[in-house]
Amino acid sequence: MEEILRMEHITKRFGEFYANRDINLSVLKGEVHTLLGENGAGKSTLMNILFGLYQPSGGQIFLHGKPVAIDSPATAVKLGIGMVHQHFMLVEAMTVFENIILGDRNTKGIFIDRNARRKEILELSERYNLDVELDKPITEIAVGAQQRVEILKALYRGAELLVLDEPTAALTDIEVEGLFRIMKKLVGEGKSIIFISHKMREVMQISDRITILRAGETVRTVERGETTGEELAGLMIGRELAPSHYAKVTKPGAAVVSLHDVDYQKKSKHNGLNGVTLEVGRGEILGIAGVDGNGQSQLAQLVTGVIAPEGGSVDMKGSRVATFSPNGFILENVSHIPEDRNKMGLIGNMSVMENILLKETGDPRFSDAGGWHLKRKAMRTYAEQMQQKYDIRCTSVAQESRNLSGGNQQKVILARELENHPDLLVAVHPTRGLDIGATRFVHDTMISARDAGCGVLLISADFDEILEMSDRIIVIFEGKIMGEYPGSNPPIDQISLAMAGK
Amino acid sequence: MNKNRFFSILVPFISVLLAFLVGCIIMAALGANPATALGALWKGAFGNTRNVGTTLSRATPLIFTSLCACFAYRCGVFNLGGEGQFLIGSVVCCYIATQSGIVGLPAIILCILCGGIAGGFWAAIPGLLKIYRGQNEMIISIMLNYVATLFMGVIYTNWLREGSVPQTMSVPDESKLSRLFGLRCTSAFVIAVVIGILVYYFLFYTSMGFQLRAVGLNMTASQFNGFAVKRYILFSFIISGVIAGVGGSAELLGTQFRLINGFGAGYGFDGVAMALIAQLHPLAAILVAIFFAALRVGSTTMQAATGVPTSVSEIIQALVIVFTVAGLAMVKLPEFKAALERIFSAGKEA
């Protein structure tokens, strides 16, 4: 079959760091070619180079056998490359229609010829079964539909080669099936697809060939038929990683926090809670499973006092919570690993030391006269102890926290949130974007907090993480609780159905 | 000292040099000898103790308004209303000083206290509107500057007018601030410096100041970590207004003695500029204010000696801010850092 794309010896350096080193990739016409690799393996960098968002430090790209220089996304589009980014590139303030025709250069005239454009788009959407509502604003359509808009957008620009960057991350299983049908249809019509993922099951289901990247380098390209999921996992991680196995707790202690029939903007499908009743006991991890955007953020903010429920009640250690404020919950010894560490967890422009001590500066250990004189020396000594204990890699505790890697930033937050032996820990996507080493560290730390009697509410969109960590599992869908399942030998099929709202 | 810190300190100095360079070109274009002009500028500002006193006296209100700007910005809110708060402070101060019948030290204390409270009250308006209505504090605080200026107009053209000239009556001699060493500079300067040190101490050596800075750098994270974000915002507005209000009172009691058209005009924006050049560091703000005042005082001598108009010094001041802010942004660019690395590594290899 004809080779549509070849990337040879692609290298990309950021300062001293090689994001890509000597990578080779070849994609044939009409195939689904998977790029498999861990976070930070260099998949996104490679694709950003292909799409003209980054310029490679070395190497050559060939399209249809001819060398090309892709200096901007505009060039990439012109060459027939379409990309569906993991974080959708959709303008929320505009409608589906406007998003699809945005940046259009193929048509003449100054004004938008709505009727003609609509006809073209509808033809495309029928041909590839890409169902969209053209006049809805982006904010009013579901994630799966937004993805179809992205694909349609690329096709509308005449894409022959489609890059789908982790397209299944935000989808339910049902939506994933739909996406795969569309992908099959596309390759059947002669398009080529580069599919980026780290989910073995999906990779084995949809790919024709698979290229594995590790630490910025190509490991190997294999045919799907000649490999197994286990082999791929080994190639991806590069070493035999003993599967972590944490002992499950079956008899939790007394309830730390319990929610009774809690509502919050319950009409909202994506950002509300509807009649949620649950309880976290001492010394257990309650895992909340679900696809992103089904009310998890609101649940986390509710049990940390950031927002107040609109209906129902919350009991903290047996007594009813009257006023909701983050400070009130902190005084109740509730800790929080928030979903967005840069936005909600850390003050990026402050030092590691200041971030570790963020909530403690009024404490007599660190200031005299009720907070009116900080003991800088004591602060520094303590921060350095924490740096050792939590293995935070930084030039010094005076380094600004925004310059740390994601894993080290998360460790700063752990040092702050766990050192005071909380009664309740609310952890939201605690390992998102972290490499395996840091993930393991975060998990181990959470388990030891649990074993010390802390109740843990773990909210994660990473199903594997939920299965590995949870002593009990609750599935949330559109703000409602779909069911509760045991953490040991969980009924996986039932849980994934529940996550899709069945 | 790390590289970032080094450059952010270096930038203002380079900006000053560049601004002076442009100033010299302008002077030369106007037919003056830049060296003579700069000499006259220096002499006018620092030539003898009398001139130093004048410079410090001119710096005093600028210190107050730049501290006012610093304090609010440290909490992440743009209080552009320093001028209005300064004026409202001076208006209240003037009213009490001339109408209450109290004189001497009690009057001074009462005046400054009430002036500060008035300034704080004036600053609370944009603060409250920001918190409760989510509104843009910049526009509101600027609008209130105009209102304050007009209100001061009411005072000196109408309510407290003395004689045919539109100006208020003078504060009684007993209530004027005492001069230091017989110079033009008064104890107002001491108050300004003390407030500067207090602000510095508060921001960097107290738990509350620490939390206030955290709010300024990342409001969401501060809220998640239990800080009373709204209260800090209002607090920072009020304190910044109090500083400006005290400044207005001190200026009235120390230097001007009466309200008149143009009193305090431009001090608000000058304060913002100085705070930015000082990168919100209260002690640096004092030095920047003295520098600005020196330019202003010296430029009069310069005009007399060489005919170069005083407004050249205003251009230089404006260029310092234009260059500094651009320079500070530039040294943060990744391209700049990369270029720097190249230069340093090339140096090592050679």
Next chain:
Amino acid sequence: MDMNFVTNLLLASVRMATPLIFISLAELYSQRAGLTNIGLEGLATIGSLAGFMVSLLTGSPMLGVLAGLLAGILVNMIFAYATISLCAEQIVYGMAINIFAPALAAFVYRVYFGSGSELVQVKLMNTLSSSVGITPSNFFARLLLDQTFMVYLAYALVVFTAIYFNRTKSGLNYKAVGEYPKAAATLGIDVIRTKYLASIICGALAGMGGAYLTTCYTTTYVDGNVAGRGFIALAAVIFGRWSAGGVLLACLFFGFCDALQIRLQVMSFGLPYQFFQMIPYVATVLVLALIGMKKAGPKSCGKPYRREER
């Protein structure tokens, strides 16, 4: 209050709204490309001086307006370079422009006219009716004919802007830059170029708004003659919900406040005139306080855009 008072008030409102329309549209074009420019006051000041000097030198108010336009663009290029290429904070740099531009204007004025206080005056732009040579008598005729070229231009610009942002391909792309520059870039829209273009338009319009004050409104230039219109324009953009039509209505409202205060001043009511002068400023505060924060404008406003992010 007789009929005459009302008609004069309304006619004056249109005149007073005109500079605001220019300056607010300047901000609208800037923010639609993701640049919050609070330096409008400075831009208008420099435009006002350039307009004054050139119409004094050439005797042509039209050339004055053109000069204001050019001066606005030139000064705003400093803002553009610093915020787009150097990624300086937009708010901070807007303040720098607000400090720099008036200082420059004051300097040029001093150098040119000396520090003497004699009043230099220029001829104002003719209204359409007087240049054609008719004297309209009734209200509507006056409203339609008794205006300067700048007034017609302002309304034409409003219509053009509304069509541009809602009906054209280019306008759609322009808006995308202000909402989500990264997405715009992936679609082949040149974000940096759009932002520079926006800065040119912004400088030009703000400069013209300033020039209006010295070519169509008062015969002389004084420091501070822009009198906060740059900031009121910011409020007008918020009040007008980032649409051309909304901005027009907001400007007419603020223009009305301005016209009202001038007329009330004359009538006095025994109050010091300064209280009436406060009306436009107080109205701005009240309007902002009342509308609250329902919609916050283009999403990328205030954020720097870097091409290769890492």
